[in-house]
Amino acid sequence: MQLLQVKVLKLKDMEVALKLVSFSFIGIIFSISILAGILGALLGLGGGIIIIPALTLLLGVDIRYAIGASVVSIIATSSGAAATYIRDRITNVRIGMFLEMATTTGAILGAYLSSLIHARYLYFIFALVLGYSTLALFRRRNVELAPDTTPHPLAQKFKLSGSYYDSALQQEVNYTSSGVPAGFLVMLGAGILSGLLGIGSGVFKVLAMDMYMKLPMKVSTATSNFMIGVTAATSAGIYFSRGYINPAIAGPVALGVVLGTVIGTRLMVRLRNATLRKIFLPVLLYISLEMLLKGLKG
Amino acid sequence: MKKVDLLPSHSKDKKRASTFEIEDFISLSLRIGVIISSVIIALGLLLFSLSGYAGFPEGDFPKTFRQVWTGLLHFNPLAIITAGILILLVTPIFRVAASLVTFFLQKDYQYTLIAGYVLFMLLLSLFLGKAE
Numbered sequence: 068m069q070l071l072q073v074k075v076l077k078l079k080d081m082e083v084a085l086k087l088v089s090f091s092f093i094g095i096i097f098s099i100s101i102l103a104g105i106l107g108a109l110l111g112l113g114g115g116i117i118i119i120p121a122l123t124l125l126l127g128v129d130i131r132y133a134i135g136a137s138v139v140s141i142i143a144t145s146s147g148a149a150a151t152y153i154r155d156r157i158t159n160v161r162i163g164m165f166l167e168m169a170t171t172t173g174a175i176l177g178a179y180l181s182s183l184i185h186a187r188y189l190y191f192i193f194a195l196v197l198g199y200s201t202l203a204l205f206r207r208r209n210v211e212l213a214p215d216t217t218p219h220p221l222a223q224k225f226k227l228s229g230s231y232y233d234s235a236l237q238q239e240v241n242y243t244s245s246g247v248p249a250g251f252l253v254m255l256g257a258g259i260l261s262g263l264l265g266i267g268s269g270v271f272k273v274l275a276m277d278m279y280m281k282l283p284m285k286v287s288t289a290t291s292n293f294m295i296g297v298t299a300a301t302s303a304g305i306y307f308s309r310g311y312i313n314p315a316i317a318g319p320v321a322l323g324v325v326l327g328t329v330i331g332t333r334l335m336v337r338l339r340n341a342t343l344r345k346i347f348l349p350v351l352l353y354i355s356l357e358m359l360l361k362g363l364k365g
Numbered sequence: 366m367k368k369v370d371l372l373p374s375h376s377k378d379k380k381r382a383s384t385f386e387i388e389d390f391i392s393l394s395l396r397i398g399v400i401i402s403s404v405i406i407a408l409g410l411l412l413f414s415l416s417g418y419a420g421f422p423e424g425d426f427p428k429t430f431r432q433v434w435t436g437l438l439h440f441n442p443l444a445i446i447t448a449g450i451l452i453l454l455v456t457p458i459f460r461v462a463a464s465l466v467t468f469f470l471q472k473d474y475q476y477t478l479i480a481g482y483v484l485f486m487l488l489l490s491l492f493l494g495k496a497e
Contacts, residue, residue: 150395171486296457301490303454310428314446
């Protein structure tokens, strides 16, 4: 009898311990996701660069569930941050829609390219583009707003210009797009990258707008934020049917990221364009090195 | 002061003919999607951590729409969370469709076409993904 009682007690203890573990597990995922949401909202990325390593390396989550959670994180960042940025007119909806023609086409191209080209070469190409961009961006790190850009003829045709109120500069900022074809091409690359490898196309989107189209950094990250959700949505269905979306992991990620975007969007409007670019630089460097490493490993 | 400046400066140069602006409508559609899905996910998570009841065998969870639906009928926490996530996952598609309608209502046919192309490519990629 006594033995039985001890056993029951132990079982109950185990249950309590298990519950505590899962509770703190959910709590840790939630906190990491808040960080991912803040960074994602600031830089126009999906937060995958935080979510995937944190889940797999720190918590030992299966890579498939980490990828599924990262797709959820991208869409949560995009929808959460974009809702605020669009309301405040920092996101340029028309520029976003115009460039989405390139990213969605690229995503479909990418899915087919994967059978034609070895992923290794693509990693090298992307590492090269990103490496060059890191250098170019480093040189422009202190530029707050691009000096009078001449609008590309296509910018006038497709209304790719606008204005927003900059809370950091305390002035209305008018902008227009130059280098529309180059930006469109880089966006096509971003789409191919996400269709092919399912990762990190947010960086390319920000680069295309900030570097090639000469849009203000804030407009670039906010518009990238607006766009990444659409790119991710194309692959979300596949991940769900493959069983990558584990609710016990993706649920707290979604909630944490949404909360993070609330903080991130408030922070971003107060920062200067140059400051934002300086936060973006190390992330860019990290991703270009990661691409290079993946290419070298084959 | 600045906040007061903000509103008129934006509406000044925009045509006042329409009662709503495209941006407000798209922002609203995203906000509604995010709030509804967050509330459902939070409810599911709360139920999950309070009851400790997953309703699925250890480590298992709903993977098809049918499983989510039957789980929902039994107030299964994991099915509730998944339902919330699925709503979140379709907000971008919903957003593109909403902008298509708004551009059309605003008689911006150039951008109606662009949104239509994006929506078509989106649905095409979803379809191609399924066929895989």
